[in-house]
Amino acid sequence: SIAILLYLARKFKTPDHWYPSDLQKRARVDEYLSWQHVSIRGKASKLFLTKMLLPMLTGQPVPPEKLESVTEELNVVLKQFEEKFLQDKPFIAGSEVSLADLVALVELMQPLGVGHNPFEERPKLAEWRGRVEEALGKKLVQETHEGILNISNL
Numbered sequence: 001s002i003a004i005l006l007y008l009a010r011k012f013k014t015p016d017h018w019y020p021s022d023l024q025k026r027a028r029v030d031e032y033l034s035w036q037h038v039s040i041r042g043k044a045s046k047l048f049l050t051k052m053l054l055p056m057l058t059g060q061p062v063p064p065e066k067l068e069s070v071t072e073e074l075n076v077v078l079k080q081f082e083e084k085f086l087q088d089k090p091f092i093a094g095s096e097v098s099l100a101d102l103v104a105l106v107e108l109m110q111p112l113g114v115g116h117n118p119f120e121e122r123p124k125l126a127e128w129r130g131r132v133e134e135a136l137g138k139k140l141v142q143e144t145h146e147g148i149l150n151i152s153n154l
Contacts, residue, residue: 002033005099017096028093032085032100040081040107043074044118051114052151074111074118082124090131097135105132105141113148 009019020026050062050070081104085092092100108129111118119126133141 002037002103005103006033009099017093018099018102020093020098025093025098028085029098029100032092033103035085036100036103036107039077040104043070043077044107044110046070047074047116048110048114051116071116074116078118078122078125082122086124086128091128091135097132101128101132102136105129105136106145109145109148112145113151115152 006019008014016022019029047070050067054062085100085104089095091097092104108118119129
């Protein structure tokens, strides 16, 4: 949870870029972390549930118009994310990776796990993902998301 991430960042005095002491940068991180619950998290997990869990639970395919509607909802918040939070910056809070970037990347891995690539046809988003993965370590990102990316093998 966000509360736990913030607690850990404070308790263990993580490097400043994760949860910046600069008030403007911290406000950007806080703004994103507050926004993402009903936007990216909500829409990415809804797509995941619609494409993966509903068919598993019901034994029925999801109607194409429902899937299209859920996908469009995600596209709307991805556009907002690019325009409001990424703008022309390398990361959400500026020039360094933060908890906001970490949380955003994690949420966007869910659609990837069910065959929807939110980075496709979104060069700004794809470049941001590359920078976040580079900052975290590509191998670590891959290992961390291995389960969700291979969920269809269940």
